[in-house]
Amino acid sequence: MNTVLVTGASAGFGEAICRKLIADGYKVIGAARREDKLKSLATELGDNFLPLQFDVTQKDAVDNILATLPIGFQQIDILINNAGLALGIEPAYEADYTDWETMVQTNIIGMMHLTRTILPGMVERNFGYIINLGSIAGTYPYRGGNVYGATKAFVKQFSANLRTDLFGKKIRVTNVEPGLCGGTEFSNVRFHGDNAKANDVYKNVQYITAEDIANxxxxxxxxxxxxxxxxxxxxxIAQAPAGLNVSKEM
Incomplete structure (x- = not known):
């Protein structure tokens, strides 16, 4: 029975992925910052689910926790780097620089550290799978996507370069790039808890769901x-690359 580590497991994609992979017969380590959400998920999912409370940006804490995994969960076969966030939608000249730093620390540094920590064991066993949660924002720019889109472009290129480094080894790497997905906390976080503004993003749109990504x-x-x-x-279906816009008589 393979063991999977899913970050950002307390809500959204991560929560749905944990549920689906437990149902598929995997052992799942669910990591997230919110311990209460993890405990609730553990009660629901049973003994094959191990909740781990940590913040991917806290490297020392992550290392200490991973070094003390219980027997049966120590060999991580599949790493799903799902933890990430978008903050703000302002243009670059009005954005909060602290938001930029938080996105870089979570979406890039946290993912890099976990990958570098777990990948050597996969290489030693010549078996493993790394799945990174990117975004269409890493390919298609949009107003206010500035640093969020840049972090997801990093995820895309990092994934491609991992495949190159792992050439000749039985280790797989995939970058999953979702578009507009509702029913998660993504926009609530982006708008710093302004739920009305977050709800407007998905109004009258048939969006993809966390369960679609989990499947x-x-x-x-x-x-x-x-x-x-x-x-x-x-x-x-309601979303597509819109093509190149032209602003006339600026």
Missing amino acids: TISWLVNTPPHMNVNSIEIMP
Whole structure:
């Protein structure tokens, strides 16, 4: 039975991924900052789910916790780097610089550290799978996406370079790039708790859901081991790249 580590497990994509992979028969380590949410999930999911309370930006704490995993959960076969966030939608010249730093620390540094910590064990065993949660924002720029989009472009290129470094080894790497996804806390966090503004993003739109992403992850981890999906871009039918805009008579 393979063991999966999912970060950002207390809500949204991470919570849905944990539920789906437990149902698929995996052992799942769910890591997140909010201990109460993890405990509730552990009660629901049973003994094959191990809750770990940590913040991916706190490297020493992460190392200490991973070094003391209980027997049965010590060998991590699949790492799902899901923890991440967007903060603010202001243009670059009005953005809060602290928000920028938080996004870089979480979306880039936290992902890098966990990958560098867990990957050597996969290489030693010549077996493993790293799935990074990117975003279409890493490909298509939009107003106010500035640093968030840049962090997801990093995730995209980091994933591609991991595949290159791991060439010749039986370790898979996939970058999952969701588009507009509702029913999560993503926009509530982005708008710093302004729920009305967050709800407006999804009004009258049939968006993709966290369960759609969880089902995609389930499909990925259950594909044949000789097969690697380098990246997968997922949008609702209601969303598409809008093409190039032209502003006349500026």
